[in-house]
Amino acid sequence: MSKKITKAVILAGGLGTRMLPVAKAVPKEMLPIVDKPAMQYNIEEAAASGITDILIVTGRDKSSIENYFDYSPEYESALKNKGGVKNLEILRNIPELANIYYIRQKEPKGLGHAVLRAESFIGSDDFLVMYGDDIIIGETPASGQLIDVYNKNKNICVAAVKEVPAEQVRKYCSLKVTPVENCGDNSEFYVYDMNEKPKTDEEIFSNYSILGRVILTREIFDILREQKPGVNNEIQLTDAMKTLVKKACEEKNEPAKMLAKVFSGERHDMGSKLGFLTANVIEGVKHPETGEDFKKFLKEFSRII
Numbered sequence: 001m002s003k004k005i006t007k008a009v010i011l012a013g014g015l016g017t018r019m020l021p022v023a024k025a026v027p028k029e030m031l032p033i034v035d036k037p038a039m040q041y042n043i044e045e046a047a048a049s050g051i052t053d054i055l056i057v058t059g060r061d062k063s064s065i066e067n068y069f070d071y072s073p074e075y076e077s078a079l080k081n082k083g084g085v086k087n088l089e090i091l092r093n094i095p096e097l098a099n100i101y102y103i104r105q106k107e108p109k110g111l112g113h114a115v116l117r118a119e120s121f122i123g124s125d126d127f128l129v130m131y132g133d134d135i136i137i138g139e140t141p142a143s144g145q146l147i148d149v150y151n152k153n154k155n156i157c158v159a160a161v162k163e164v165p166a167e168q169v170r171k172y173c174s175l176k177v178t179p180v181e182n183c184g185d186n187s188e189f190y191v192y193d194m195n196e197k198p199k200t201d202e203e204i205f206s207n208y209s210i211l212g213r214v215i216l217t218r219e220i221f222d223i224l225r226e227q228k229p230g231v232n233n234e235i236q237l238t239d240a241m242k243t244l245v246k247k248a249c250e251e252k253n254e255p256a257k258m259l260a261k262v263f264s265g266e267r268h269d270m271g272s273k274l275g276f277l278t279a280n281v282i283e284g285v286k287h288p289e290t291g292e293d294f295k296k297f298l299k300e301f302s303r304i305i
Contacts, residue, residue: 138265
């Protein structure tokens with residue numbers, strides 16, 4: 001009987017130093033895109049992809065995440081008194097998106113360390129990992145696209161990837177890939193190796209980088225427990241995935257243990273100032289309340305600058 005992906009882990013324990021000084025008071029995962037925090041976009045995407053149970057790995061001073069995905073008697077009472085039925089329904093629906101659980105990453109020791117905190121929650125299941133500051137908005141949920149690839153294959157990891165400009169590969173990771181032969185749209189690749197934040201040209205396999213989503217098999221935890229610190233002296237999830245894919249190829253003589261899926265959708269990096277601003281402009285012109293007036297403003301403003 002094939003497994004189903006019903007659990008997700010959202011990584012939200014980092015300090016968000018690229019977003020200082022605001023990150024000192026507001027978690028980067030709670031920064032808004034127009035009128036919704038980034039974290040809500042991720043949870044809505046997960047729920048739309050069939051995820052029922054979500055563990056958010058948080059850190060110190062991030063209790064606003066828990067508070068947001070809870071009921072709010074004060075706001076509900078005020079809206080009832082004012083007749084704000086529409087907004088009342090919106091607020092009531094937020095905590096019902098999925099079963100949401102929390103655990104703290106007591107020290108910011110890297111994404112691999114954060115994933116390891118989720119081991120007891122995951123149990124024997126394969127699972128989805130989402131980076132809390134990576135938002136992907138599109139007609140088809142990005143996580144659902146990965147799950148579709150996972151469902152077509154057995155016991156395999158699936159990473160969400162895009163080709164990124166050469167100067168940005170060093171900020172993310174670089175994957176060694178070959179195309180999947182029977183993939184009609186050339187959007188799937190076998191992954192054989194990867195390097196986190198490559199420093200030299202020799203360490204760059206390709207311009208394909210993992211961006212914000214990956215389905216992992218349960219065996220990743222065995223690797224993470226033995227994983228030594230890497231870039232920034234942190235336990236890097238990329239290093240553990242590198243071990244996973246290379247082990248399968250070299251020691252077990254198995255086919256690729258990971259597939260890369262070029263996802264559709266607009267990605268926003270909410271952990272950077274430019275990403276935050278870009279997200280609000282792109283999504284602001286689409287918003288039903290602000291869209292038309294905001295487009296008029298941007299046209300006028302573009303003439304000034």
